[in-house]
Amino acid sequence: MGPTAALSIVSLLAGFAAARNCANLTIPVSISARQGLFKDVPFEGNLDATTFSQNFNNIGQNYSQVLLQGYQTLTGNYKIAAQFCVPEAGSKTSTIQLLSHGIGFDKTYWDVPFNNYNYSYTDVALKKGYATLAIDRFGIGNSSHDDPINVVQAQAEVEVLNTITTMLRNKKVPGITGSYTKVIHVGHSFGSIQSYWLSALYPNNTDGLVLTGFSVNPAFLPATIAAWNLHIARLNQPLRFGNTSNGRGIDISAPYRSGKVVGAVQGFLNKVGVKLSSQDIWNEIATTEVANLIEGYNHSVTSYNYPSGYLAWSDFTSQQYTFLLPGYYDLSLGLYAESTKQPVTAGELLTIGSSPSSSPFTGPVLVVTGQQDAAFCGGDCYANTKGAASIPAAAAAAFPKTSKFEAYIQPNTAHGINFHYNATGAYNVIQSWLGVHGLAA
Structure with a gap:
């Protein structure tokens, strides 16, 4: 297959759904991340979780700063679980979509098997000729777990995402042959924040951003955490x-x-x-x-x-x-x-708001958010827009050098886009937009 990427025979036999060339992989990564060192917090019972939420949402304090003792450089070797897919006829592309899920989910968010995969983002991308790699974010699902306060933080997860991106470009991912010259980062919610964060720190290591369930307005995070009743x-x-x-x-x-x-x-x-x-x-x-x-x-x-x-x-x-x-x-x-x-x-919660305020990324950026998204729009993405066409559209200010920025609002949809009846409509908007802006498979 020359320079294009494809599944190796070993990884293909590792397991895939019928008529879908998908394999589960384990990717070893080595990272170094500069991140916070926080005081210990008791988490033995549910009331401790409630106390954490109360302190986090207290408008009279920045709880991350209250707990912050200093900074540390985390170095370590970890394993990341992933699902790699190529179109059924085989891979004829050097473009891959790297998929990062949000809080509360794992890599299956992108390939929900419910109702014969009718809600699968992966399936729609494959039909357009893309390869996909969906990861369990560091610390979650079948990826390595670790200390939930001082190890599994946003910065470490961004470093994992960047490392895997580089490995894809350099033919270093076990189970994947060939290399990908174009890597599109597609995220949902916290996964979108991390994809944006990667573009700010490593702008040359992404070719395009698709940020679903996203805005740069942090005002609704306290209500979200309160609603979770953690x-x-x-x-x-x-x-x-x-x-x-x-x-x-x-x-x-x-x-x-x-x-x-x-x-x-x-x-x-x-x-x-x-x-x-x-x-x-x-x-x-x-x-x-x-x-x-x-x-x-x-x-x-x-x-x-x-x-x-x-x-x-x-x-x-x-x-x-x-x-x-x-x-x-x-x-x-x-x-x-x-x-x-x-x-x-x-x-993760203590560091979710620590991303850079802007990104020097020069490539195309698409934001896709449900109109009734509560977590990033307070339930109405067209309310309180302060001059922008929508709350997600205001994210354009975070990408001052982008070649193309667009915000698309999916109607009759809340934060979990992939679980709504019209999910595939949003998926097709994304694939079409990528094709128009130089990122077709």
Whole structure:
């Protein structure tokens, strides 16, 4: 295949979905990151997580500065889990999209298997001829975990992203043959912040930016964290996030469809004289933390054994507030996202606002944000625009040297673009925009 990239036979046999040339890879990285050294914070129980949120959102203080003791240079060797995909007919391109997920998700955000991959960003990119590499960000999912306060911070994750980018260009990623001369960084939410951050520190190491679920307005972060009602991850979903290798939960397959759990609970309540409708019981189970304790609701295939200091939003109601627009998403897909969610570290939250104020990047930049995005627009991306066409459009000021900046607002969509009925509409806008601005596959 010459200079173009393709899967090696070994990596192809490692595992892929039917008719989709995708393989799971493990990428060893070595990084050096200058980042904060914070005081220890207790994270033994859920009330500790609530206390952290209260302190973080206190308008009378900058909690990151309160905890900051100094700075350190983190050096280390880590492993990053990734999914590499090429079009079914094989790779004929030297352009790849490097995909970075946001808080609460992992690499599967870009390739959701729900409903036969009908919501898959990866599939749309592949059909346009691109190769894709979706990573589990450092500290999350099947990538290396580490100290959640003083190791897994935003700066370290940016260094990982930059290292993998360089490896792609230089044919150094195990399992991928050939090199990619063009790397497009596509992010969602915190992944978009990190892609922007990379462009500020290493402007020559990206060829284009697609920042989804993004703006440069930080005013809505406190409301987002409050809405999450953060709990300790290992307590929130002990079957997935805790060390449960010696025990299992109630083994129910897809209970929100089968109704087995609802029926069992209703039978018990009838015996003790409590009358609740099946719908009320379903609400009590599926939309609260009760679902997190039931295997089948939380798809407890993998036990991640996250230490304290890894935090998670409390339940499905918190997820809807932040990510989903009622009436415009499939409830079963929302429940799937809750069952497979991932945590956030305290260190990430303490450093999320530390990115550079502007980027010298000269290439094209596309911002794609749902109109009703709560996390970055407060629920309405056209409100309080202060002279810009939208809140995301104001991000143009952060790219004073870009060759092309555009902000696209996806209608009937909240922060979690990929979980809405019209997700593929946004995907096609992105691919078309890349093609127009010199980044076609």
